[in-house]
Amino acid sequence: MKLGFDIDDTLINLREHAFHIYNQKLGQNVGLDVFHALPSMEIHSAFGLTKEEGGKLWHSLRDEIYYSDCATFPHAREALNQLVAKGHEVYYITARAKEHTDRTRQWLLDNGFPVAEGHFFCGMSDSEKVHIIEQLELDYYFDDKPTVLATLSHLPIQICVKDRSYNRHLTLPRITSWEELPRLMQG
Ligand SMILES: [Mg+2]
Numbered sequence: 001m002k003l004g005f006d007i008d009d010t011l012i013n014l015r016e017h018a019f020h021i022y023n024q025k026l027g028q029n030v031g032l033d034v035f036h037a038l039p040s041m042e043i044h045s046a047f048g049l050t051k052e053e054g055g056k057l058w059h060s061l062r063d064e065i066y067y068s069d070c071a072t073f074p075h076a077r078e079a080l081n082q083l084v085a086k087g088h089e090v091y092y093i094t095a096r097a098k099e100h101t102d103r104t105r106q107w108l109l110d111n112g113f114p115v116a117e118g119h120f121f122c123g124m125s126d127s128e129k130v131h132i133i134e135q136l137e138l139d140y141y142f143d144d145k146p147t148v149l150a151t152l153s154h155l156p157i158q159i160c161v162k163d164r165s166y167n168r169h170l171t172l173p174r175i176t177s178w179e180e181l182p183r184l185m186q187g
Contacts, residue, residue, distance in 0.1 A: 001185075003083060004091040004133055006143040007104070009041075010073075010162040011080075011113070011178075017070040019043050021061055041145065041166050066100060067107060073162075075178040077112045082182075084114045091119045093132055093141075095148075098123030127151060140185070146170060160184065 008014040019035045022028070026047055034046045044054020058065070080090050092115065096104055101122040108115050121132050130151045133141050137157075143149055144162040149170060152159045161167050163176040173184060 001139040002089045002091065002136060004093050004136060004138040004141040005080070006129075006145070006148070006162075007092055007094040007108070008096070009144040009164055010142055011076045013071045013073055014065065015041070015043055017068075018058070018061070018065045019046070021065055021068075022047055022057065025057070025061065036165055038165055041164075066096070067103060072111060072113075073178055079178040079181045081112070081114050084116075089119065090114055090116070091121070091136055091138065093121045093124075093129055095124055095126050095129060096122055130155070133157070142175060 005011055016032070016035060019030070019032070022043065023030055028047055030046050035043070038046060042051070042054060044051065044057065047054075049057065083090055092105075092108065092113075094104060101120075104122055105115055105120045108120075124132060126145065126148050129143075129148055133152060134155055140158045140160060141152065141155075142160045142162055143152075144164045144167055146167050146169075149159060149161060149167075149172065159172055161170050161172045161174050163174050175181065175184060
């Protein structure tokens with residue numbers, strides 16, 4: 001089978017990683033309880049920043065957020081390596097900006113994720129993901145972002161949501177821990 005994965009906040013805990021970096025850079029100590037209760041994807045409101053200030057800060061720290069020691073979600077790397085070992089095809093589809101293509105691919109490899117030639121797609125907008133997912137004729141696709149998932153509902157593939165605080169209203173099949181993946185695939 002062919003399985004596609006978003007990266008940020010689907011396979012790796014990027015927003016929480018960024019939350020720690022924001023605390024450090026802003027000299028604040030906002031608790032993780034605030035993070036876990038965030039109703040939206042953006043983290044700037046937890047630090048009293050406007051959308052514009054938050055956007056600027058994210059942009060200025062983006063390299064550090066992306067390429068420092070962001071934690072992967074438990075069992076994500078193992079689950080994907082097990083898929084490949086069983087003969088399945090693993091694809092990555094990330095809307096990180098195009099200039100991050102090579103470094104993001106390398107980061108995945110350095111962190112133990114299986115990345116086959118031609119299985120890594122980066123630099124499309126959220127609304128363009130659907131075209132790649134459709135062309136690849138995936139059997140499964142996993143993402144955390146409600147606006148992306150909403151563009152996929154007409155596709156004849158199994159769409160699954162990675163559980164996060166801001167997507168609990170979605171009624172799609174849900175992955176809370178990557179250990180659940182084999183069971184989810186068995187239906
Ligand atoms: Mg994501």
